[in-house]
Amino acid sequence: MKVWQLAYPHNLQHVTAPDLKLSQDKVKVKITKALLSESDVAVYSGAIKVKHPFIPGRFAIGQVTEAEEGSFIRKGERVYLAGVTEDECAPDGLRIAGETADGFYRDFVLAGVDDVYPLPSSVSDEAAFLIDAIALAEHIVDEMNIDVGQHVLVLGGGLYGNILCQILIYHRAVPILADNNAERLAQAKRCGIYYTFPNDETLKTNVLNVTGGKLADGAVYLAFANRCEPSVLFPLVKRDACVAFCAVTGKSLHVNLEYAMKSNLTIKGITESREFVSTAINLLANKAVNFSQFPFNSFREEELPTLLEKYAALANSGTHLPEQLDIIKFIF
Numbered sequence: 001m002k003v004w005q006l007a008y009p010h011n012l013q014h015v016t017a018p019d020l021k022l023s024q025d026k027v028k029v030k031i032t033k034a035l036l037s038e039s040d041v042a043v044y045s046g047a048i049k050v051k052h053p054f055i056p057g058r059f060a061i062g063q064v065t066e067a068e069e070g071s072f073i074r075k076g077e078r079v080y081l082a083g084v085t086e087d088e089c090a091p092d093g094l095r096i097a098g099e100t101a102d103g104f105y106r107d108f109v110l111a112g113v114d115d116v117y118p119l120p121s122s123v124s125d126e127a128a129f130l131i132d133a134i135a136l137a138e139h140i141v142d143e144m145n146i147d148v149g150q151h152v153l154v155l156g157g158g159l160y161g162n163i164l165c166q167i168l169i170y171h172r173a174v175p176i177l178a179d180n181n182a183e184r185l186a187q188a189k190r191c192g193i194y195y196t197f198p199n200d201e202t203l204k205t206n207v208l209n210v211t212g213g214k215l216a217d218g219a220v221y222l223a224f225a226n227r228c229e230p231s232v233l234f235p236l237v238k239r240d241a242c243v244a245f246c247a248v249t250g251k252s253l254h255v256n257l258e259y260a261m262k263s264n265l266t267i268k269g270i271t272e273s274r275e276f277v278s279t280a281i282n283l284l285a286n287k288a289v290n291f292s293q294f295p296f297n298s299f300r301e302e303e304l305p306t307l308l309e310k311y312a313a314l315a316n317s318g319t320h321l322p323e324q325l326d327i328i329k330f331i332f
Contacts, residue, residue: 004105004304006054009046010312012305017106026110027073028066029081034104035059035129036299036307036326038224039249045312048099048249056308057103058083058096058249061119061128071113079116080128080281081109084272094272099249105304107330117277122285126296129325133160134280134289135273136246137167142276143268144218144242148172151211153236155199156222157184158323160248163289164220165193170288176210178203180228184323191290199228207236214238223247234259242266295324304328 003017022028040056042048064077073079081104087095097103119128137160146152150173154161157179165175165188177188178199185196197206207216219233224247233243243265245253260267273280283289299307311321 001107003055003107004057004301006044006050006052006056008052009044010309012044012056012308014302020108020110022066022068023110024068025113027064027068027071027113027116029062029079029109029111029116030065031060031062031081031104031107031109031330032078033061033125033330034328036304036311036328037098037248038321040098040103040105041308041311041315041321042249043098044308045315047315050099055102055105056098057105058098059129059132060097060104060109061125062109064116065108067113073113073116073118078119080119080131080277081111082115082117082274082277083132084274085112085115096249096272105301105328117281119281120285123281126325126327127284127291129327130159130163130284130289130291130294131277131280132248132273133163134167134283135276136160136248136270137164138276138279138283139270139273140164140220140244140246141167141171141173143270144220144244146171146173146218149174150217151176151207151214153178153207153216153219153233154222155179155219155228155233156224156226157181157188158222158224159294159325160224160246161222162188162191162193162294164222166191166289167283169193170283174210176207176216181320187293187323190293199232204236216241218242218244220244220246223253224249229256230254231256231259234263234265237263237265239263240265242268244268244270246270248272297324297326299326299328301328301330 083097095101168175176195
């Protein structure tokens with residue numbers, strides 16, 4: 001089979017690897033499409049350290065080509081592949097595709113039957129790449145015990161912030177989205193998110209106006225979409241509130257907890273959402289999320305090295321990556 005192997009940072013090569021043989025409780029999946037994500041760029045550039053040679057690729061969908069007789073996963077099914085799976089040998093008990101284990105930039109993978117998720121026909125290939133954002137949003141709602149009518153401040157726009165706000169609305173909470181990117185805020189408005197404000201000195205006044213002077217019931221800091229100082233959230237929430245710091249990949253955060261301790265705040269960290277993937281697929285199938293405003297771009301797999309190099313250069317210059325979903329098509 002063919003794989004995209006990272007020999008060392010900035011050197012992605014298309015090489016031949018031994019064919020995979022079906023084993024017990026596994027299915028063989030042909031990768032049809034993969035996402036080019038921020039974590040893949042970080043692995044490619046060396047910002048995330050991996051043991052080379054290494055196969056990047058955090059998110060993918062594919063088609064089952066082989067399955068054991070009697071398996072509930074059937075040959076020919078279109079499936080979403082779990083990016084995070086359990087691994088008893090890992091220090092934190094988890095294996096992350098494209099970061100701590102070889103990823104999905106290759107022709108075939110062997111996956112556990114519990115780590116592939118059949119996709120209904122109502123969920124398009126493009127929509128499937130929103131599953132992680134929706135699952136993370138559901139994890140946040142569950143972990144923070146968000147209730148009907150509560151005001152939740154979301155700091156950080158972009159795809160994950162937008163999706164989180166939509167899921168909060170689905171659960172009948174009231175999101176307040178803050179970001180310094182005017183286009184992100186305008187996009188959120190077009191997706192039905194009512195309260196959108198710039199993240200500046202006016203934010204506290206705007207939060208007080210929305211909440212009737214009571215501040216937010218909780219807040220979420222999206223680390224991958226933010227460069228502002230994390231502790232700015234603490235004065236914007238009520239005493240005894242919950243504040244979550246979230247990322248889809250490891251990221252160093254320096255947080256001043258002085259105000260949080262004075263206000264008796266509960267701090268939570270959320271970085272993965274494997275238990276909420278099925279819920280996310282169901283929400284997509286039931287059209288609970290508006291993704292009409294999200295740009296999708298399709299590329300051939302031969303373009304991977306050029307794309308990764310371009311985005312690595314942008315990241316190195318301190319520029320945000322484009323607000324789009326780049327989908328890599330693998331030849332079937």
